[in-house]
Amino acid sequence: MKPPVRAAAVVGAGAIGVSWVELLTRHDIPVVVADPDPAAADRVRKSLGDQAGVTFVTDPARAVADADIVFEAGPERLDVKQELFARMDAAAPLDTLLTSSSSGFTPTNIQARCAHPERVLVAHPFNPPDLVPLVEVVGGTRTAGAAIERTVDILAALGKEPVRLHRELPGHVANRLQAALWREAYYLVQEGVVSVADLDRAIASGPGLRWALLGPIATQHLSGGEGGLRHVLEHLGPPMVAWWADLGEPTFDAALIDRLVSGVEDEVGGREEALRESRDHALRELLTLKARAGLQEDQ
Template sequence: MNAHRPVHRVAIVGTGTIGASWATHYLARGFDVTATDPGPGAEAALRSYVDNAWAAAAALGLAPGGSPDRLSFTTDMRQAVADADFVQENAPERPELKVKLFADIDDATAPDAIIASSSSGITMSVIQAECRHPQRTVIGHPFNPPHIIPLVEVVGGTRTAPETIQGAMSFYAAIGKKPIHLKKELPGHVANRIQAALYREVVHLVDQGVLDVADSDDAVSWGPGLRWGVMGPHLLWHLGGGEGGIQHFMDTLMPRMVASWQELGTPEFTPELEEKIVRGVLEEADGHSVDELAARRDTMLSALLAVRAEHDPSGPSATAGRPVKEGS
């Protein structure tokens, strides 16, 4: 396939929470952004989101030219993607909708532009089924909110070209993200599966009356969550092994952990358990709105990322910007 074009203009297809957050990130990185969504009131909601999120995005550092003024909007999808160098799709998670939408985007976009999907659960092999140029389609799944959380999971479909995966990885890294390459497709990708496994055990412990909802959140966020904010589990186990490192951990502590796997729960998610969790979460929220809690989260995440940037030079660069040559 041909080399991908330098990225100056990004198209956002679908401007719900994820799409709006992506738009904020691309604007902060200094790109021209054209967004499209057929929903009533979509443009007003998008611009409101960008305005409210801009302070958090700016706190991480703006690229030269980064400005919300570079955002344009149209309800005409084909017009939105016609001159895009990179497309980030964020439509609802319905396979039939994604397949048709990707075929339409593929038909309307220059053949040397990458088309990425934020899909959290549908594989690219399914999504690219009706594309005429499936080789340039790829999953670029972010973690919410994309304008703050660096992680992007990159995985191709059966007909995605290796150059597209390399180009997407290079592009995301150049704009301040932390891309990881999934070498195999699987529903839910990786990060959501990891947090689903953790949440299953949290729900089991709440269901068994071991602890209430608020304490279960504290058990994660004030314990392992703090450590996971700076290092992943494998490297942390390396530290847990002391002077012997990971090998000592595997020899002495891993057998006990493996034995404990058999004791982990598989809760039955009954209406009563759902009600118990909902009631506990609302009590924990203590009257604060979703927007207020999200603002608190984003402020603390920005501070944590600033600390990581200070101490981890190998991490993503918050001030990276355009133009970007794919695959460079």
């Protein structure tokens, strides 16, 4: 399915922005990249090569002037995003979709200074966006339903798996789920229950494998046999409630940060680039396998 996009803009050429550019150019969509950093163009070219159809500017207003959709991936600071969206809103055609990749800010706050907030929304990808299918889509109090639907359609045509949120929350959905896991993970490390390396191993070699295929609720359902999720909740739910009551609240201080950093350096120190390349290769293989198994739409 060819994406219904003539041209796109990516504002911010950090890791997320570059990954958006890679995804768009893969679908032969002309992209204007805006970033005030003079080195941004070299950074994009280093990652993508000399891609045809990519233009570089420093002014976001120029970038959005002829775009059907904009993917903002600037600094995660609300004041910066509000100013940036006000400028883009003043320059972009009225039918241009203005989306933010913000990992935590709500679209209502982002669109606060826009004259046309009806086309402003969050389309939060997971890093790297050119590989990981998930994009969380959520509108603000003044976002039009039609803008959300158009964004979902475009993302689906780009091979993404958009998840529409029906309520704004700081951190959206997936980051809140991650934060819940990280809170208990940090607590367990802080309490000396487990090392950083063994904690990572416990997830990557256990529940993480199943969650990558079906997600936590569907996995629970399958584990219940013929009774499914109802059996699991009725028979194993009460012990789980007891575990909830015993979950910890780590003290997020310098000592915890040092302990976590030291632990992960012992685990992967010096191998980061090789691990990143191996991870991305494995992600591609996993997505192919999921599509072949009927667990993932073919990318």
